[in-house]
Amino acid sequence: MFDVDAYLGRIGWTGGAPRPDLATLRTLHKQHLMTVPYNVAGQGFADGVHLVDVDEDEVFRTGIMEGLGGTCFQLNRLFFRLLSALGYEVSLLAASTAEGRENFGTEIEHMFVRAVLDGEEWLVDVGYPGPSYLEPLRVSDEVQTQYGCQYRLVRKDDEGGEAIALQRRGRVTRWGTVYTFRLQARQWHDWKELEDRARAHHATAAPDDGQGTLCGRTFADGQAVLKGRRLLVVRDGRERVRTVVDDAEHQRLVTALLTGDPDLAGLA
Template sequence: MFDVDAYLRRIGHEGETKPDLDTLRVLHKKHLMAIPYNSVISLTRPPSRRGAGVDLVDIDEDATFDAVIAEGNGGGCIQLSRLFFRLLRALGFDVALLGGSTVEGAQVFGTEVEHMLLLVTFGDERWLVDVGYAGPSFLEPLRVGEEIQVQYGVQYRLVEDAGSLVLRRCAQGGRWHVVYRFTLAVREPAAWSEFEAKVNANLAAAEPGAGGGLMLCSRALEDGQAILKGRRYLTVRDGREEVRTLIDSTEYEHLAAGILTGPVG
């Protein structure tokens, strides 16, 4: 059952809940550190009320809250973003749903509305909020503007392109890369219907026991992120990225458990 106080306890927030930018920054970072992105949970819990596949539009938010937040299992972008949206709205923030597509999602699903993120407005300023992207990406809200913004040694900028905004990031010593593209059009959950249908079609066509493919999980660190995709392990610490392939199964299981249950070293 969705519970604001239980939500705040789970992410370790005991401070101010006034709907201002300082509170938003704290909630955003604490959420990413406390609740992992977890592709396995995103495709299995809670089960679809239709009896097959996953619900991404008409989700049971109370059951999702129990599985994703209260139990600390984490989930996918729509589960995490829908729940954080509900939390922010309950705390009095001016918040809306936005839709876009990640680089990988655009290739796999070919739909404009695949990734879910949030927009929070304070007067004349708009801030991008995203607690549901596996990463690497920003740990605190980004102002919607043209300037380069730096967080924990990583640069970010929003670039206009053919009616969309493209989020780009650049780690220390690296090059600019596209994270995802989106528009500022306010969306309702029904906008993800096409994406839901394609996800369920892919699941139905998968070989028995194949699940959702490679495990993808991530958790924010105090100074960066740790991301595991299959056997590829990426860490970002103070803007410096390190990528390696995990050969040893014991190490793989240890690092996966660290991301999913925390804390990550």
């Protein structure tokens, strides 16, 4: 069963009774990312795709307490529930990566959270493989820096109204879009069409040869993301990318990212 105290303990909260303020939100956000991995195989895909009709208690037990992780539809959904229970004013937002729109033809491929604190809006996302922000981002026009990386929100008008591109760059890389979204509150059922499309896509997917892997883990000063055979490691804004050819090394990397043991595959 979903349990707030157990949740807080699992992600390493040691500050006593949490207050619904920005300092607490920053700590919970980063601790969650460091404790629970993004794992596309963690929840909801073994027996089909479940994005809307989710057993939150079961996902809480396996994804959070047992550390199997999950995708945005499990992790951000549970974090939304946690923040609500702690007294935060939160709503769900939808976004799309370029790849997501190409595969599923929709702008609501991703689920994340908006929190409102003292009249300011903050983006909250513990369900993205990375690289992305490790702490909440203020909704503003300023460039924000976290752990050597910079982030900005670029606004543009299109036929659906104002859209916002969340962009990121490392110390020596150019600006690139993480995902595009609108500041429009969403409900669970908004993702039903995507669930149907994802099921059709999943049913016709080729057998896994490692190319279907997608997992990510946050460390104190960055992130590591394994997408298929491509490994991206970001430390203090410096990026290293390589292709993993050896099957045994690939498996060690998956295990390292899911267990949080960076030494296991030389990620430290």
